[in-house]
Amino acid sequence: MVQYVSSPLDRSFSALSDATRRGIIDQLGQGDTSISSLADQFQMTLTGMKKHVQVLQLAGLVVTQKVGRVRTCRLGKRGLKAEAEWIEAHRKLFEARFEALDELINDMKQEGSDESAS
Amino acid sequence: MVQYVSSPLDRSFSALSDATRRGIIDQLGQGDTSISSLADQFQMTLTGMKKHVQVLQLAGLVVTQKVGRVRTCRLGKRGLKAEAEWIEAHRKLFEARFEALDELINDMKQEGSDESAS
């Protein structure tokens, strides 16, 4: 509903949420490729593939260049730095939470064994 | 269109593609919280917030437990390991591609300076 902004992180995580698009990135890691070649590999119409590439482009993950009649796609220089940073920071958050929980459990165990002494 | 499967990565990246949901994760990193408290903080109806939490739950990023009339949300033990791994592997792919490109450019420079000698 009325998508107000849509930050870079919104766009890149959204772009990565589709298996076909993750596959395109895999493919482009092997080397630059045309839209029609990608369409071929992923068994999809040219038009369909073009849409996927556009999503990746909007996310800055892929750049394209048209020379003659073929548009070549390659990985964007933007990379996945911001995404890696978000994920890494929050992976640590998850872990910290579980450590906190473990401590709580240990405290509870402690209290349990203290009961006879109180 | 007819979403065939929808892998765990699909679900988690999709869950992370919304700023509100990333905010919920931030929040839960600080401590467990009820749905209504989250709805309050993000200025949204209870029903709306419940949907966001459900998306995070389906992705395994959040677990909930209802005690009495309040449902408490906390970070799921699944964490962000798989996501971190995908991102990290592909971040390297991006970098490798640029190194390959740099080499190509260096080769071309080399050829350029060789021209007088050939």
Next chain:
DNA sequence: TACATACTGAACCATATGGTTCAGTTTTAA
């Protein structure tokens, strides 16, 4: 010149998404 290739854009379709309201149910507290 004529034909094939590679892309582009518009239109269409079914389903998903991100919200809302409204009408419940269950708990808790006065």
Next chain:
DNA sequence: TTAAAACTGAACCATATGGTTCAGTATGTA
């Protein structure tokens, strides 16, 4: 026992998504 609080579920709405087809345009090639 009555009322408020916290959630739940159904229905609705506008827009987005992931595809398709069809009708172009531009570029290469025989």
